[in-house]
Amino acid sequence: MxxxxxxxxxxxxxxxxxxxxxxxxxxxxxxxxxxxxxxxxxxxxxxxxxxxxxxxxxxxxxxGIDQIRTLLGLSESKKRSCKAVDAIARQHLADVDSKIADLMALRRELDSIISQCDCGTIGECRIIEALAPSRKAGVPTRVLERRVRSR
Amino acid sequence: MxxxxxxxxxxxxxxxxxxxxxxxxxxxxxxxxxxxxxxxxxxxxxxxxxxxxxxxxxxxxxxGIDQIRTLLGLSESKKRSCKAVDAIARQHLADVDSKIADLMALRRELDSIISQCDCGTIGECRIIEALAPSRKAGVPTRVLERRVRSR
DNA sequence: GCTTGACCCTGTAGTAGCTACAGGGTGCAG
DNA sequence: CTGCACCCTGTAGCTACTACAGGGTCAAGC
Incomplete structure (x- = not known):
């Protein structure tokens, strides 16, 4: 046993x-x-x-896997300073914070788009409209100038 | 031209x-x-x-790509109700909200772990300690009972 | 002694949404 | 006519797994 x-x-x-x-x-x-x-x-x-x-x-x-690999490596040398550990953790925290900020910004935009939808027909749907390119703005001429002239 | x-x-x-x-x-x-x-x-x-x-x-x-595929399909039938569009958008918003909630919970935990680090040696690092399994708690006997008895 | 069923093995391919080559062809300016 | 920027196809790589297929092992029950 x-x-x-x-x-x-x-x-x-x-x-x-x-x-x-x-x-x-x-x-x-x-x-x-x-x-x-x-x-x-x-x-x-x-x-x-x-x-x-x-x-x-x-x-x-x-x-992430690579961070964990490093943390595991560090955790074996008990006598060394844990500054490197701290740095990895803080970096990760910063990454998480920036992801949260991105998602919150996205959330705001998404929410504002959705709140405009009256749920009528698709032809007048604000959500589709928000995604589709606006009718006024065309292709910026600048970007295509060279090519347009040369054809 | x-x-x-x-x-x-x-x-x-x-x-x-x-x-x-x-x-x-x-x-x-x-x-x-x-x-x-x-x-x-x-x-x-x-x-x-x-x-x-x-x-x-x-x-x-x-x-996601599949949602976009659906949205593109819907956007072509202008006369139909945009309820389906609305549903996809709301579902996505809900997904974003749940991701934000997950990240915030994670962030809190991470932050609390980091704040405990005095940056001494790795041997006494609270971050490593928080990740390592605690010394007191062992493998729950229940889980291994059958096998332990049979060996 | 044999079957059954739960477990284990290796190896490969799939997931999302791209990105990055390799090894070629095209087209235009100087 | 040469050089360079662009285009083509096809394939492999990225993260962190997950899901098979096609086998082998092991203990219990008859």
């Missing part, structure tokens, strides 16, 4: 990670290739469980 | 869309295959320009 030997299925359940995803992490080198049983099954221990948990939490927080 | 014949490069400049992207839209059937010149160059007219502009604006607003 070896309670610390886990199959990939066990790891999958414990970490709420699909089996395929675990194999994928191994393929891309995020997880090391584990020991194998006689029947060629992957045999994991607590180390791998910890590492996968770390990866999952980082992924849930939106860190 | 035919000022309304545009090459793919012209279309690219006018709509701020990469040439490859225009060809990609054609490949996936979002744009129809245009007429060709004697030298096998794509020759676009104002119709295609309008259609591509529509696509770009919709993409900028975050609509």
């Amino acid at each position: 070896n309670s610390s030997v886990l199959t990939i299925g066990d790891l999958s359940k414990v970490t709420s990670t699909k089996v395929e995803t675990i194999r994928y992490y191994e393929r891309i080198g995020l997880l090391a290739a584990p020991a194998r049983t006689a029947g060629n099954y992957r045999a994991y221990g607590k180390t791998e469980l910890g590492r996968l948990s770390f990866i999952r939490r980082a992924r849930d927080l939106g860190f | 035919n000022s309304s014949v545009l090459t793919i490069g012209d279309l690219s400049k006018v709509t701020s869309t990469k040439v490859e992207t225009i060809r990609y839209y054609e490949r996936i059937g979002l744009l129809a295959a245009p007429a060709r010149t004697a030298g096998n160059y794509r020759a676009y007219g104002k119709t295609e320009l309008g259609r591509l502009s529509f696509i770009r604006r919709a993409r900028d607003l975050g609509f």
Whole structure:
């Protein structure tokens, strides 16, 4: 009885990670290739469980694979300053903030477009109108000048 | 001199869309295959320009390719009700809202983790600690019971 | 001892929405 | 007639998985 030997299925359940995803992490080198049983099954221990948990939490927080790779590397040298860790996290926070800002701007525009729709016919739909190029503005002549003259 | 014949490069400049992207839209059937010149160059007219502009604006607003396909289809039957258009837009707005909510939740968590870091050594870094599995909690025995007993 | 069914294996292809070549042809100015 | 900007097709790459196909392994039950 070896309670610390886990199959990939066990790891999958414990970490709420699909089996395929675990194999994928191994393929891309995020997880090391584990020991194998006689029947060629992957045999994991607590180390791998910890590492996968770390990866999952980082992924849930939106860190990218490469960032996680770096974080895992850093987490092994316990004595070094954690400035680099802090920098990665702050960078990620900034990325998230900028994504939020983008989405909020988009949301505002989308909302304003939708609020103009009276739900009549498509011919007079404000949503379609907002997407279609306006009738007044044509192709800026500047852009095509060279070509227009040369034809 | 035919000022309304545009090459793919012209279309690219006018709509701020990469040439490859225009060809990609054609490949996936979002744009129809245009007429060709004697030298096998794509020759676009104002119709295609309008259609591509529509696509770009919709993409900028975050609509997916399939939604745009539907919107383009709907926009051609001018007399029908624009309820379907409205529904797609509202669905998209809801998706955006839920993405924003997800990101804000993530942002809060990330921020709270970062704020705990004193920037000492990695061994005592709160960020790494927050990601690593806590020492107290082990693998829930329940999950592994069957297997543990059987080995 | 044999079957059944749940699990595991490898390898490949698909998802969204492009982007980036490689290896060629076209067209116009100097 | 040469050089350069542009165009063509076709394919592979990107993120982070997910979903098969076509097999092998293992423990339980009859």
